[in-house]
Amino acid sequence: MALQSKKKTKQSGECPFQEAMDLIAGKWTMSIVNVLMSGTMRFKELERQVTGINTRMLVKELKQLEAKKIVKRKAYATVPPTVEYSLTEKGTSLKPVLTAIQSWAISVLQPR
C-alpha cells in the first residue's frame, strides 16, 4: 500500500496497436460507442439501449470513455438531472473499426 512507484501505467506505450486494443476490449465498450453513433443520448436512454448492461458498468464505462476522450459528457442542472452523452471526434473516428467488426461478425459468425 505504501510506495506507489508501481504506477501500473499499463505500459502500452510500446505499441499503438496494444493501446487501441486496451481501449476496444471490454465487454461493453464498443456496444456503447455503437449506440452513441446514432447521436447524443441521456444516461437512462443509454441504459435502455445497451441491452443487458447494469448501472454500475455503464457508469464505469462512460467514465473511462470520457477519460479517453471518446465520449463527451454534458450535464444540465435540472430536476431530475439531465446528462447528455455524445461521441467526440475521436469517438466517431472509430466508425471504420466498428463496421469492420460488424461485417466480419455477420459474414463469419452468422450460420447463413
Add this chain to the structure above:
Amino acid sequence: MALQSKKKTKQSGECPFQEAMDLIAGKWTMSIVNVLMSGTMRFKELERQVTGINTRMLVKELKQLEAKKIVKRKAYATVPPTVEYSLTEKGTSLKPVLTAIQSWAISVLQPR
C-alpha cells in the same frame, strides 16, 4: 462443484456483434492473430514474437482460438516436439478488422 447446469454459455447468441467482441477482446488475442497473419509458426516462435506474453497465457489463448476455429494446430511426433500453429480461413478473414484497428491506432493515438 456438483450440478453443472449453469452452463454459462456466455449467452452472446443474441447478437453477432457481441459474439465478435467476445472473440476480439482479451489483451493478447488480436496480437496473436496479428503475428500469425505472417504465416505458420511454432509455439516457441510465437512466444518470442508476441512480446510480453507468458507461457500460460499463450497456451490458454491458443486453446481458445483453436476452439473458436480461428487457429489450426498441427503436432508432429518429433523430439523435441514440433507443433505448428496457423490461421484458419475464419482467422485470416479477420484481416480487415485488424487493419481497421491498426489504422485507427496510428491516426488517432499517435501524437503525430
Add this chain to the structure above:
DNA sequence: GCCAATACTTTACTTTAGTATACTATATGC
C-alpha cells in the same frame, strides 16, 4: 404524504484475466 423519474453511488460479491515461476518428458550433442 407517497410515487415516479433521473443520474448516479455504495456495498458486497463472483468470475475471469493475467502474472510468476517451477517442473516434465525425451533424444541428441558434447
Add this chain to the structure above:
DNA sequence: GCATATAGTATACTAAAGTAAAGTATTGGC
C-alpha cells in the same frame, strides 16, 4: 552424465471485470 531444446503442465497468486441490489437527492404530479 549434463546441458539443451520444445511444448507444454502445475501451482499459487493478484488484479481487473462484471453482477446484483439497494440507497440518495430533488421536485412535480396525484
